[in-house]
Amino acid sequence: MRAVIYHEHGGMPVLTDVPEPQCPDGGVVVAVRATGVCRSDWHAWKGHDPVSLPHTPGHELAGVVAEVGVGVRHFVVGDRVTVPFTCGCGRCSWCEAGEAQVCPDQTQPGFTGPGSFAEKVAIHGADTNLVALPESVDFVTAASLGCRFATAFRAVVTHGRLGRGDWLAVHGCGGLGLSAVMIGVALGGRVVAVDVNPAALERVSALGAAAVVDAGGAVDVAAAIRDLTGGGAHVSVDAFGSSDVAVASVRSLRRRGRHVQAGLLLGASSTPPLPMDLVVAQELEIHGSHGMSAREYPAMLTLIEDGTLRPADLVGRVIGLEGAGAALAAMDRPTAVGMTVVRL
Ligand SMILES: [Zn+2]
Numbered sequence: 001m002r003a004v005i006y007h008e009h010g011g012m013p014v015l016t017d018v019p020e021p022q023c024p025d026g027g028v029v030v031a032v033r034a035t036g037v038c039r040s041d042w043h044a045w046k047g048h049d050p051v052s053l054p055h056t057p058g059h060e061l062a063g064v065v066a067e068v069g070v071g072v073r074h075f076v077v078g079d080r081v082t083v084p085f086t087c088g089c090g091r092c093s094w095c096e097a098g099e100a101q102v103c104p105d106q107t108q109p110g111f112t113g114p115g116s117f118a119e120k121v122a123i124h125g126a127d128t129n130l131v132a133l134p135e136s137v138d139f140v141t142a143a144s145l146g147c148r149f150a151t152a153f154r155a156v157v158t159h160g161r162l163g164r165g166d167w168l169a170v171h172g173c174g175g176l177g178l179s180a181v182m183i184g185v186a187l188g189g190r191v192v193a194v195d196v197n198p199a200a201l202e203r204v205s206a207l208g209a210a211a212v213v214d215a216g217g218a219v220d221v222a223a224a225i226r227d228l229t230g231g232g233a234h235v236s237v238d239a240f241g242s243s244d245v246a247v248a249s250v251r252s253l254r255r256r257g258r259h260v261q262a263g264l265l266l267g268a269s270s271t272p273p274l275p276m277d278l279v280v281a282q283e284l285e286i287h288g289s290h291g292m293s294a295r296e297y298p299a300m301l302t303l304i305e306d307g308t309l310r311p312a313d314l315v316g317r318v319i320g321l322e323g324a325g326a327a328l329a330a331m332d333r334p335t336a337v338g339m340t341v342v343r344l
């Protein structure tokens with residue numbers, strides 16, 4: 001089958017022929033129909049989040065079940081499916097409680113094994129991790145859900161508990177941030193979005209953000225948000241993932257506000273100096289958000305089916321598998337606004 005692989009961190013990924021994946025017991029092989037190009041793939045490619053080499057990236061996938069392993073009960077060949085980027089083992093207490101996103105034995109296609117920049121990909125723990133796609137959700141849309149959109153949904157809804165009229169601050173307007181803005185607006189929140197890219201700020205305004213902050217100058221982002229929101233945001237999401245942004249996000253909260261760390265903190269960024277004095281005095285909440293388990297997908301899919309959420313609007317570019325490697329490498333530079341999805 002055709003797959004995109006790279007042989008060294010930072011080496012140009014190439015489209016080549018590789019053996020088809022073996023179907024794991026309890027798992028499936030999915031024939032990939034669409035797969036997103038995400039900054040987490042770029043981090044792995046650069047070696048920030050090391051993977052074993054050679055490697056096939058890709059973790060935001062949708063497709064059709066092509067093969068079913070021993071012991072799978074709820075899925076058959078031909079089912080249209082997607083998966084969260086964190087796939088639980090299906091056996092531990094976390095998975096049994098529906099919290100596969102923190103499973104200690106999780107697998108992640110495109111990180112712990114070959115990913116979905118390929119015609120086929122193996123998925124472990126099918127009954128725990130596969131999400132059946134409604135007919136009305138097409139593959140390109142579904143591929144945009146697994147990582148960034150679902151992570152944003154869990155950040156804003158489950159951790160943030162955003163209420164109607166609440167202020168939501170979104171720091172960073174890449175795929176994750178744009179998703180958080182769309183979800184916040186759809187739920188009746190008032191959104192203030194932060195980025196350094198004027199095109200991204202235009203995009204969030206079009207999505208219904210009430211205010212934007214251009215973080216490009218010498219502006220104190222947290223102070224600007226506290227001003228705009230009359231005392232601070234009820235919920236603030238670091239959708240970028242850096243030490244400075246995490247601190248600014250916490251400082252932009254109002255009393256009893258909730259910070260959600262959804263952007264990955266890697267390497268030098270991994271231990272931000274958070275103002276824990278404020279956390280105590282103002283009873284702030286700090287949440288980590290690590291994707292979303294399959295169990296929570298139906299609530300999100302219902303809002304997509306009824307048109308409340310329109311993730312397809314966040315897809316900026318649809319390309320072929322032959323362009324996937326170049327699209328990944330292009331993340332070295334600021335990229336076009338919106339998500340890039342590969343269609344097979
Ligand atoms: Zn587990």
Ligand SMILES: [Zn+2]
Nearest residue numbers: 038040147148
């Ligand atoms: Zn991703």
